[in-house]
Amino acid sequence: MMKKKTILIAGAVVLLAAGGILFRVIKGMEKPAEYETRPTVSAEAPQTGDIVLYTDLTGTVEPQSRAAVMPKIGGEVLEVYFQAGDQVQAGQALLKIDSDALTSLKLQMESAKVAADEAAREYGRIEPLYAGGYASQQSMEQARDGAESARLAYEAAKHQYDLQLEYTSVTAPISGTVETRNVEPHDHVSTGTEVCVISAGDQVQVEFGVTEKTRSNLAAGDTVAISKNGTDYSGRVTEIGSMVNPSTGLYDVKAEVDRADGLTSGTRVKLTAVLDQARGVMTVPVDAVNYAAGQPFVYCYEDGVAKKTMILGGIYDSQRMEVKSGLQPDSQVITSWSNELVDGANVLLEEAQQEAGE
Template identity: 45%
Template sequence: MKKAGKIVIGLVCVGAFGVLMFTRFTKKEEPIEAVPNPTVVVQTPETGNIELSTGLTGTVEPADQVYIIPKGSGEVLEVYVNQGDTVQKGQKLFRIDNKQLDAARITLNTTQVSLNDAQTSVNRMKALYESGDISAQAYEQAVSGLSMAKLQYDSAKLNYDTQSENTVVTAPIAGVLEQFGVQVHDMSAGGSVAGVVSGAGGKTLTFNVSERVMKGLNIGDPVTVEKNGTDYSGAISEIGSMVDASTGLFKVKATLGDADGLASGTMVKVYVTAEKADNVMVVPADCVNYSNGDAYVYTYDAATSTAKKTPVEDGLIDSDKIQIVSGLSYDDEVITSWSKELYDGAAVNIQGSDDGEETEADSEESSEGDTDSSETTAEETTEAAETAAK
């Protein structure tokens, strides 16, 4: 019995081994699934504009700003206004004790007396000359003396009027006293700044730029000013052509419209267009690649249905597009989508084309064929195992 049992076990083992080997050698190899060509999106270059803005810092100033500079010197006797007051042109601001005015008054009175004496002398000499009692030369000397006295009087009168004007300092223009700190008993020096009057007009903006930015600016270019979340618009009115020695930059001025909310002297954020390119060829920025600093794009070759690596020269770039200086024409189809299977000469399908649809259908049919083949192989293997067991 033991011997018969061993024989049965051996037969079972041999049968199992045979079934295993039969299944292994009769199983069909699964076909390798073909990798489909990448599907890409293409676009022709367009004509567009690119502007690059630069953020700077500027200072708001009055459009009309005039310094108050007294011509005379002396102690301040009276002050008629305060800082922040609105004044009119010619309005009195303060009066000084001008000692030169007293001297000018004495000189004027002296020349007035001399003029009167010269006039009296001429009148008397004229009567004598007409009666023949004096010579013509004597009469002419009297007339010359009168002319000299008249010139001296006119000079003294002009000096007195000037000193009178210097005694009372007036507003040079109509506006607001932005700076004014004159007090009674202060000493006012001629030629020194006593205050600043800002005109009632608009505001100006002053800011400094580098040479690179300066070259991209033009008179009339728009500027945007931001302060406390509020934007103000303006236009460039002046562009300096010389470098400021203190900053090493170029000074630029702009006029601001409707900027009453900005106080004079306020520091603001300024945005200007530093560089721009109008009516140039542009493509999406994401489709431009770089190799060792050289720019290139992939274009679609319709004749071979492949991708072609095309070197280009790029220009300005913003957040979504880039300028193409050379290397492309407006008829080129630029591949704007990315794929890891994309390389020079790679076969590609265009999204939405008939070739792309046929490729997808072929892939589905191949998948169905592979499924049927797998099912047939499994059935044949099962049948073979059952036969061997019997």
């Protein structure tokens, strides 16, 4: 009995050993799993497009048309017909002046009138005498010339008086809003006294200063964005200074505003203008650009290899950079990042990996 049990145990051991050998043989016949070690990258060809950079500026609102009103005759102000802030029309009376010069001119006109009437009567007396042969031709011509000369002198005196009389009423040269009133009744004014300033309120412009770089990208007719207290306006450049303003060190620029509701003269506004621009140029994503010793370069995909390619970059915004040279239109610029991405590294294009997965 004991002998039979021993034989069974030995048989089991033999079977286990044979099974182990068979498992190792089968295991050795299986193909080992393969793992992709190349970094996967995305690539795209350069694109043609525009890059426009903007700069924020500050400007001052001012009337497009403004007139400083000064009287054309000196004297005492009798009446003032306006207040600061009033809307006035061109030709509207603003104030009345009493001038001593006008009194003198009136006396001169009246004296000239008397002389003209007397000369005309004398000519009227001589003319029939000359016709009847009782006066000489010389007397008749002297009387005629005297009458004509006196008439002209009177007309000149009357014209001067009428002109100065007109000047005693100071009128608005343009329609608009009175910005300032600098005169009161009984003040004495001269021809150099600024009695008020009128601005054409429906036509305003914004004056601002720009650097030489910004000026080189501005042209008459360009549009600038204007903002004031959350309200946006559109302006059009009308004037660009050719000399630097010594007080600011900038070039003066003016832009007219089409719709000026809410913009008052003298207020400050924010403007946005073109700082620099490149149109119709080759561009690549900014994130694809690397730098070595300050020089830009990209990696290009070529037959499964990442190739370091130096480029000459231009301006750039938050998305894309201008490429002036170094790339071809069909270059495949690697746009994804990997710490294994170096010059000459074997890489797997994302599209190829997707096709392999399918």
